[in-house]
Structures are given as C-alpha cells and as structure tokens.
Amino acid sequence: MPRRTAPIVSVGARLQAILEAFTETSPLLTLSELSRRTGLPLTTTHRLVGELLAGGLLERDELGRYRVGLRMWEIGSLAxxxxxxxxxxxxxxxxxxxxxxxxxxxxxxxxxxxxxxxxxxxxxxxxxxxxxxxxxxxxxxxxxxxxxxxxxxxxxxxxxxxxxxxxxxxxxxxxxxxxxxxxxxxxxxxxxxxxxxxxxxxxxxxxxxxxxxxxxxxxxxxxxxxxxxxxxxxxxxxxxxxxxxxxxxxxxxxxxxxxxxxxxxxxxxxx
The missing domain is CATH 3.30.450.40 (GAF domain)
Incomplete structure (x- = not known):
C-alpha cells in the first residue's frame, strides 16, 4: 500500500486512516508500518493507536504488532x-x-x-x-x-x-x-x-x-x-x-x- 500523499487534518480522519491501513493481506501491522501507510508522524501514530487500543478497536499481539479489535466487529455488526x-x-x-x-x-x-x-x-x-x-x-x-x-x-x-x-x-x-x-x-x-x-x-x-x-x-x-x-x-x-x-x-x-x-x-x- 503506497504512503498517503494528501495531508490528513482532522482527528477523525487520522483515526480512520489508521483503521483503513489494515487489509486482508496485512492484518497485522507494526507502529512503523502504520505510520508509513497513513503518512502520519510516528509520535502521532503512537498516540492515536494508544487511544484505539484503549477502546478495544485495536489489539496488540505478543510481538507488539497491531490488529483490528473485536470491538470493531461488534460495532460493524450493528450496521x-x-x-x-x-x-x-x-x-x-x-x-x-x-x-x-x-x-x-x-x-x-x-x-x-x-x-x-x-x-x-x-x-x-x-x-x-x-x-x-x-x-x-x-x-x-x-x-x-x-x-x-x-x-x-x-x-x-x-x-x-x-x-x-x-x-x-x-x-x-x-x-x-x-x-x-x-x-x-x-x-x-x-x-x-x-x-x-x-x-x-x-x-x-x-x-x-x-x-x-x-x-x-x-x-x-x-x-x-x-x-x-x-x-x-x-x-x-x-x-x-x-x-x-x-x-x-x-x-x-x-x-x-x-x-x-x-x-x-x-x-x-x-x-
């Protein structure tokens, strides 16, 4: 997936960009990979990933990689x-x-x-x-x-x-x-x-x-x-x-x- 070139301004858009970085072929991503795929600074990515992690929208495995959390599935099932x-x-x-x-x-x-x-x-x-x-x-x-x-x-x-x-x-x-x-x-x-x-x-x-x-x-x-x-x-x-x-x-x-x-x-x- 290429790095985003357009600036992402709002917090909501940044959170969305992080979630959309995960794909069927890339269900597990490191913090650096998330930063590269979204075009966000590493410090910003770290802060936003922490918020998503706390809310159950992301999960972290034993190797420190991130994946979509079960809470995302719960929310999506309500569509x-x-x-x-x-x-x-x-x-x-x-x-x-x-x-x-x-x-x-x-x-x-x-x-x-x-x-x-x-x-x-x-x-x-x-x-x-x-x-x-x-x-x-x-x-x-x-x-x-x-x-x-x-x-x-x-x-x-x-x-x-x-x-x-x-x-x-x-x-x-x-x-x-x-x-x-x-x-x-x-x-x-x-x-x-x-x-x-x-x-x-x-x-x-x-x-x-x-x-x-x-x-x-x-x-x-x-x-x-x-x-x-x-x-x-x-x-x-x-x-x-x-x-x-x-x-x-x-x-x-x-x-x-x-x-x-x-x-x-x-x-x-x-x-």
Missing part, C-alpha cells in the same frame, strides 16, 4: 443494512446450503463494489477469493451483476465508463459485454458467472428485495465449474432469494413466481 438483512436471510442461507453443499453467499452493493455480509461453506467446497467483509468489483461476480443490474442508472453508467478489471479470460472486459449482461439479468431475474473471478468456480445469483420491492442484496451459490449445471441451480437460488424477500416484506415475494426460463445467461468465455 442497519447488515443486521436485519442477515438475520432474515440466515434460515434461507442454511436451507440453500443444505440443498447444494457448496458456498452460499449474501452480498450488498457499496459504491462500485460488492460487500459480502455472510457465507456458509462446506470444508471441501471449491476455492473462492471472496470472504465475509471482503469486496469485489460489481462486474466480475454473479451477485455483483444482480446488484448492478438493479442499481440506479447513474451507478450503472459510472461502472460502464470505468476500466473493467480482468481476473480471467472469462471476466467481462468491455462496456458492451457488460451492458448486454445487465439487460439479461433484468430480463431473466438471475445471473450466472462461469470462471469470471477464478476459472475453477461457477456462481448463480438472484436478487433480494425489501418491502418496497427494491433490490437491496443478492444471494448466490458458488460451485465447481467443472461439471456444473446452472439450470439445476437457478430454481433453488431464486426460491431462497424469494424467501428472504418475503421475510423482508417484499410484495413480489408474496406472489407466485413466473416459471423459470430455460435459457441461462453465462458470461462469454473470451473477448
């Missing part, structure tokens, strides 16, 4: 979008996991990224790079395509205008490809990504709606790509997503679903 949504979704996530015995994930959109709120996995399930609390680009995942397809027009256009990161040769790489995929998702009510982030995995996702029928989350199952049959997964994923929507009070969750189409949208394998 309105995550708390009620996760509680409503868990029974349906469990049912979907029992039916598929593979990764089952619940995600929401934040800006131009997917944030994963929950995942249930079998010990021998296919490898995935996503994790609870982790983020991925919207265009590269099935949950992301669902969320982006139902996002505001301005959000979609912003993503379409930006460079699309390629994870594999099957990742959507052009605005034209992405625009077609989003139209298919809105038409069909689900998304299928085959090898878009990792070639070994295939995911199927469907939208979760709130009491105003707005799409507030997406549910997915991730299975090994080899031998996968998306057509068999689509009905159970959509049924679980409808169940969560019904629990959230979505009018569409109370209606009988239209029979699923036989066509499946699979991301192009090249181009």
């Amino acid at each position: 309105p979008r995550g708390l009620g949504l996760r509680a409503s979704a868990l029974p349906f996530l469990g049912d979907l996991f029992d039916a598929t015995r593979n990764h089952v994930q619940l995600a929401v959109r934040e800006g131009n990224e997917v944030v994963y709120l929950e995942r249930i996995s079998a010990r021998d399930a296919v490898h995935v790079v996503s994790r609870v609390g982790g983020r991925l680009p919207l265009h590269a995942t099935a949950v992301g395509l669902v969320l982006l397809a139902h996002a505001e027009h301005e959000v979609r256009e912003q993503v379409l205008a930006a460079p699309l990161r390629r994870f594999t040769e099957r990742t959507l790489g052009t605005a034209a490809q992405l625009r077609r995929a989003l139209a298919d998702v809105r038409r069909d009510g689900y998304a299928v990504c085959n090898g878009a982030v990792e070639l070994v995995s295939l995911s199927v996702a469907a939208p979760v709606r709130d009491q105003e029928d707005n799409v507030v989350a997406a549910l997915s199952v991730v299975v090994p790509a080899k031998g996968a049959n998306p057509r068999a997964l689509i009905p159970v994923v959509r049924a679980a997503a409808r169940g969560i929507s019904r629990a959230l009070g979505a009018p569409s969750g109370l209606r009988l679903p239209v029979a699923a189409r036989h066509e499946t949208h699979v991301l192009p394998e090249h181009g």
Whole structure:
C-alpha cells in the first residue's frame, strides 16, 4: 500500500486512516508500518493507536504488532443494512446450503463494489477469493451483476465508463459485454458467472428485495465449474432469494413466481 500523499487534518480522519491501513493481506501491522501507510508522524501514530487500543478497536499481539479489535466487529455488526438483512436471510442461507453443499453467499452493493455480509461453506467446497467483509468489483461476480443490474442508472453508467478489471479470460472486459449482461439479468431475474473471478468456480445469483420491492442484496451459490449445471441451480437460488424477500416484506415475494426460463445467461468465455 503506497504512503498517503494528501495531508490528513482532522482527528477523525487520522483515526480512520489508521483503521483503513489494515487489509486482508496485512492484518497485522507494526507502529512503523502504520505510520508509513497513513503518512502520519510516528509520535502521532503512537498516540492515536494508544487511544484505539484503549477502546478495544485495536489489539496488540505478543510481538507488539497491531490488529483490528473485536470491538470493531461488534460495532460493524450493528450496521442497519447488515443486521436485519442477515438475520432474515440466515434460515434461507442454511436451507440453500443444505440443498447444494457448496458456498452460499449474501452480498450488498457499496459504491462500485460488492460487500459480502455472510457465507456458509462446506470444508471441501471449491476455492473462492471472496470472504465475509471482503469486496469485489460489481462486474466480475454473479451477485455483483444482480446488484448492478438493479442499481440506479447513474451507478450503472459510472461502472460502464470505468476500466473493467480482468481476473480471467472469462471476466467481462468491455462496456458492451457488460451492458448486454445487465439487460439479461433484468430480463431473466438471475445471473450466472462461469470462471469470471477464478476459472475453477461457477456462481448463480438472484436478487433480494425489501418491502418496497427494491433490490437491496443478492444471494448466490458458488460451485465447481467443472461439471456444473446452472439450470439445476437457478430454481433453488431464486426460491431462497424469494424467501428472504418475503421475510423482508417484499410484495413480489408474496406472489407466485413466473416459471423459470430455460435459457441461462453465462458470461462469454473470451473477448
């Protein structure tokens, strides 16, 4: 992570910079590393880290390195979008996991990224790079395509205008490809990504709606790509997503679903 170049003025911004210095690949940092990553003087970093430590927002290990504290998790779990949504979704996530015995994930959109709120996995399930609390680009995942397809027009256009990161040769790489995929998702009510982030995995996702029928989350199952049959997964994923929507009070969750189409949208394998 490069050193910050812009000055950080307020105390709140400095505390935020320290907390944001921790990443999935760098969960443990020394005081010097925190100072370098935030661009703050070592004495300032020491004082602020001490305050975060006293409040339980940071913890220190036996080697003197710092990590995010349990109190941060307690506070984060109170986020309105995550708390009620996760509680409503868990029974349906469990049912979907029992039916598929593979990764089952619940995600929401934040800006131009997917944030994963929950995942249930079998010990021998296919490898995935996503994790609870982790983020991925919207265009590269099935949950992301669902969320982006139902996002505001301005959000979609912003993503379409930006460079699309390629994870594999099957990742959507052009605005034209992405625009077609989003139209298919809105038409069909689900998304299928085959090898878009990792070639070994295939995911199927469907939208979760709130009491105003707005799409507030997406549910997915991730299975090994080899031998996968998306057509068999689509009905159970959509049924679980409808169940969560019904629990959230979505009018569409109370209606009988239209029979699923036989066509499946699979991301192009090249181009």
